Amino acid sequence: MAHDFQEDIDAVQRIGAVPTILDVVCRATGMGYAAVVRVTEDRWIACQVLDNIHFGLPAGGELPVETTLCHEVRQSREIIVIDNVAEDPVYSAHHTPKLYGLKSYISMPIILPDGRYFGTLCAIDPKPAALNNPQVLGTFKLFAELIAYHLEADEKLNLANANLLDAESTARLREQFIAVLGHDLRNPLASLDGGLNILQREPQSERSTRVLNMMRGSILRMSGMIDNVMDFARGRLGGGLGLRRETDRPLGPTLMQVVSEIRSAHPDRQIDVEIDLPGLFDVDHERLAQMFSNLLGNSIAHGSTHHPIRVLGTVEGGELTLEIANAGTAIPDTAIEKLFQPFSRSDAGTHDQGLGLGLYIASQIAKAHGGHIDVASDDQQTVFTFRMPAIVPES
Structure with missing residues (x-):
């Protein structure tokens, strides 16, 4: 059966945090185009994009996979990062930057927790950019992990909805779903929060401070979303919304x-x-x-x-x-x-x-x-x- 790539696009677009992630990526790097991309052996499809440079490739758009560096990222499962194509010893003569007019490029593989390869979180720009540093690389890695965990959770939820046939399966899938939300989704979020705490203890420029505050807001919002979904799952699937009342401290x-x-x-x-x-x-x-x-x-x-x-x-x-x-x-x-x-x-x-x-x-x-x-x-x-x-x- 042929794979339905529209399902991949829809799965990415159901992740409420992706637009914020792409915005933070562009602000943190100064680059103008960022995307979450589905990459297979023979297809390259943009699932969600932020295009501030009029690159012209929207969500759902495709490129010939063999013309992209994401194809090489898929083969190696390793990040590719280029600060300045003209000065890069490996990619200065590569066909992809020449074909698309790129001067800077970064692509981080998105690998699902079970090891399956989904695609990349990537950004491009016609100007050079300072990308090959721990802050940018760490941010891309954490965002790619967060997207991967969201995709797997979405997949499990869809599977759960398809298999809710009787009371026994309902109870089993309820516990599985809540466990995924409570554990797997919080792990990358905790890593991102820890990284931000480290960065905010270090001297930062005014621009970096604004970006870090924006990232802090994204973490707070994503954490709240996880709490809300867990409570919804418990309430609708039988766990109930419990209270732990306290009377020994002011409100x-x-x-x-x-x-x-x-x-x-x-x-x-x-x-x-x-x-x-x-x-x-x-x-x-x-x-x-x-x-x-x-x-x-x-x-x-x-x-x-x-x-x-x-x-x-x-x-x-x-x-x-x-x-x-x-x-x-x-x-x-x-x-x-x-x-x-x-x-x-x-x-x-x-x-x-x-x-x-x-x-x-x-x-x-x-x-x-x-x-x-x-x-x-x-x-x-x-x-x-x-x-x-x-x-x-x-x-």
């Missing part, structure tokens, strides 16, 4: 930690916070932090970048209230009706939409605490309001 610092993380990941966004939650409450701190992060992340993704996001936390009349407000385009009434359903996504077309699970998980956490989330939206602002009984622990 305010927990919420402020979320604000600090979001600010660090998005230093260009202003977040005005007024949180006054004196005393102790019978809540699951980690779950409420997850809910708050999802709501605040939604405002970051869809709110106006020219106005601050406002956060207000109060306790009044036996009710704990948390408001997150942002300026921006009003949400249509028809969209509000579906806003808290799983896989509900905006029609805005931004790269930061994620999987469409964040608001659904937030609403489930609110319900688990005996509360609810309301949304009001007009041309002036959109406000998400979480309310729950302010249950105070017995002394």
